[in-house]
Amino acid sequence: MRFEVLCRNGSRPDVRDQGLRDTVLVKELVELLVRFTQPAETKPFMHHCHILEPDDNGMMGQFLTTWLEAASAAVVDCPEPTPIPTATETMMTYHFSRMIDLPFDDAIAATTDALKKHGFGVLTEIDIQATLKKKLDVDYRPYRILGACNPQMAYQALQAEDKIGTMLPCNVIVQQREDGKVEVSAVDPVSSMQAIDNPKLADTAGKVRDMLRQVIDEIGVRA
Numbered sequence: 001m002r003f004e005v006l007c008r009n010g011s012r013p014d015v016r017d018q019g020l021r022d023t024v025l026v027k028e029l030v031e032l033l034v035r036f037t038q039p040a041e042t043k044p045f046m047h048h049c050h051i052l053e054p055d056d057n058g059m060m061g062q063f064l065t066t067w068l069e070a071a072s073a074a075v076v077d078c079p080e081p082t083p084i085p086t087a088t089e090t091m092m093t094y095h096f097s098r099m100i101d102l103p104f105d106d107a108i109a110a111t112t113d114a115l116k117k118h119g120f121g122v123l124t125e126i127d128i129q130a131t132l133k134k135k136l137d138v139d140y141r142p143y144r145i146l147g148a149c150n151p152q153m154a155y156q157a158l159q160a161e162d163k164i165g166t167m168l169p170c171n172v173i174v175q176q177r178e179d180g181k182v183e184v185s186a187v188d189p190v191s192s193m194q195a196i197d198n199p200k201l202a203d204t205a206g207k208v209r210d211m212l213r214q215v216i217d218e219i220g221v222r223a
Contacts, residue, residue, distance in 0.1 A: 003022070003034045003035060003036045004034065004035045004036075005024060005032060005033075005034050006033045006034060006035055007031075007032065007033035008030060008031075008032055009030055009031055010031070023199055025199050025202055044062035045062065046061070046062050047061055047062075094187065094188055094191045094192060095185045095186060095187055095188055095191075096185070096186055096188060096212070096213055096216055097183055097184065097185035097186075097216070098183070098184055098185075098216050098217070098219070099181055099182070099183050100182055100183070100184055100219055100220040101220060102182055102219075102220045103182070104142045104174065104176045104182055107174050107182045107184060107219070107220070108144055108146075108174050110219050110220050111146065111172060111174055111184055111215070111219050112146070114215045114216075114218045114219045115146070115148050115172065115215055117215075117218070118150070118211045118212075118214060118215055119150045119151075119152065119153075119211070120148040120149060120150045120170075120211075120215070121148070121149055121150075121151070122146045122147065122148055123147045123148070123149050123169050124145075124146070124147035124169070125144060125145070125146055125147070126144065126145040126147075127143075127144055128140060128143035128144065128145060129141065129142050129143055129144075141175065141176050141177070141178065142174075142175065142176040143173065143174075143175040143176070144173065144174045144175070145171055145172075145173050146171070146172045146173070146174070147169040147170075147171060148169055148170050148171070148172050148186075148212075149168065149169040149170065150170075150208065150211065153204055153207060153208050153211075154168060154169070156200075156204045157201060157204045157205070157208075159200075160198055160200035160201040160204060161196060161198050161200075161201045164193070164196075164201065167189075167192060167193060170186065170187050170189060170208065170212060171186075171187050172184070172185065172186045172187070172212070172215070173185045173186075184216055184219050185216070186212040186213070186215060186216050187212070188209055188212075189205040189208045189209050189212070190202070190205045190206055190209045193205045
């Protein structure tokens with residue numbers, strides 16, 4: 001049986017919730033109004049959550065559906081959803097960044113240490129400045145790309161989506177801006193993987209995003 005999401009938290013669904021579905025992505029407490037394709041007035045349907053041991057966490061149960069004219073009318077009261085930003089509007093949402101008060105080399109060391117604290121190892125390190133000088137004989141400011149990997153999170157992602165290796169590892173960059181200030185940035189895995197319709201992968205991406213955000217927040221901060 002499939003269903004249609006009519007409202008999410010009192011608003012009409014955006015394109016990510018539209019169409020007939022058999023799952024819905026829920027990252028926090030939400031109120032959903034849904035319309036099912038068929039009634040279940042005598043024999044109940046079962047619902048469950050895609051987490052470990054859902055029955056022990058109260059996330060598995062049964063429910064009945066019925067014909068209800070009010071469901072169609074209720075959607076009228078749902079305001080239009082906030083439009084999904086265009087590619088241009090979201091250009092600054094695929095990463096989180098912070099300026100830090102450290103020299104460039106010290107910033108790289110501090111970033112590596114912060115990543116390690118949260119279970120990330122640096123698998124690759126690309127010196128963009130040196131590479132461009134060698135390959136193109138052009139001068140570029142100090143710019144380093146660190147390929148960071150948390151083995152446990154990578155394993156979970158690969159179990160959920162075997163082609164996700166095309167997006168691994170998670171890149172973190174340290175660059176010296178034109179004014180001499182140093183900026184550290186990390187990819188937002190939720191943003192980069194939003195085209196993949198896989199709730200299990202989305203859950204892992206959300207956890208990695210939170211970890212990387214903590215990494216960026218902690219770099220250069222004295223205890």
